[in-house]
Amino acid sequence: MLSSTICTVVSVAGLGIAALTAYRKRFLAATRVAAFSLVPVGLAMTGVIDWLTGVVFKPVVWAGFGVLALSVVLFMIARMAERHSLKAGGGRKERRAGGGLLRHRGHPEEARHLNERGTVRGRTAAGPRKRRTAGTARSPRVTSRTP
Template identity: 60%
Template sequence: MIAETVCSAVSVAGLGIAAVTAYRKRFLAAARLAAYSLVPLGLVMTGAVQWVVDTAFSPTAWAGFGVLGAAWLMFMGTRAVERRSGGTRKERRAAARAERRGAVAPDASAPSLGPATRTAPVAQPKPTARSGAADDFSDIEAILKKHGI
């Protein structure tokens, strides 16, 4: 009863503001305000406000929301476990069957490089141990020499 009264009062106040806005020759804004003002009144007339009030103050409704939340948590938990374990049992069985069958052409996955054309790497002399600030740059010098810089 109180919610319906509040919604009706909001609608009347909004329509009053819309009338003042129309008096100031701002008809588009006045029409928009009137439309917004009629929404609470329409909600009261359809019974939506009574339904919301009954739901908000009903312990049964809150228990129902709790059950829905628990179901959602269980659903998300099972999905997380499923992702971690690598899918459902059905998916794991299908993957195992595919593994047992083997590849159609097992040699096809081996790279075909042809005869060996690479030469043995040239041995680089090891940098000598130096003392002081030159020690800090010995690693950098080795990398630069390795790349031919």
């Protein structure tokens, strides 16, 4: 009962502000204020306010919200761990095939020499360095300028 009274007072105050705004020839703003001021009365009339007050004062409901929040946090942690493992060397099958090495799929002794980009002395972690073919030669360097 008290919540309905509060909603009615808030709506009447909002409608008064809308009337003053319309008096100043700002009809678009007055229409928006009137629309927002009618929301509390509409919620009180439909019973949503009573339902919300029932939810707020029940500890079991808050425990349920806590469990849902924990679930969301666990989903996000799992997602971040999945992305990290994909960056580190692929999925579960690749890690098993690599003998436990996450970033290197070649010789196990070279795994400790990997840098941040996954290269080992000119080779990538996946295999040897690619050789240039005849069509991909470097462009000639200009050593002197001639007019």
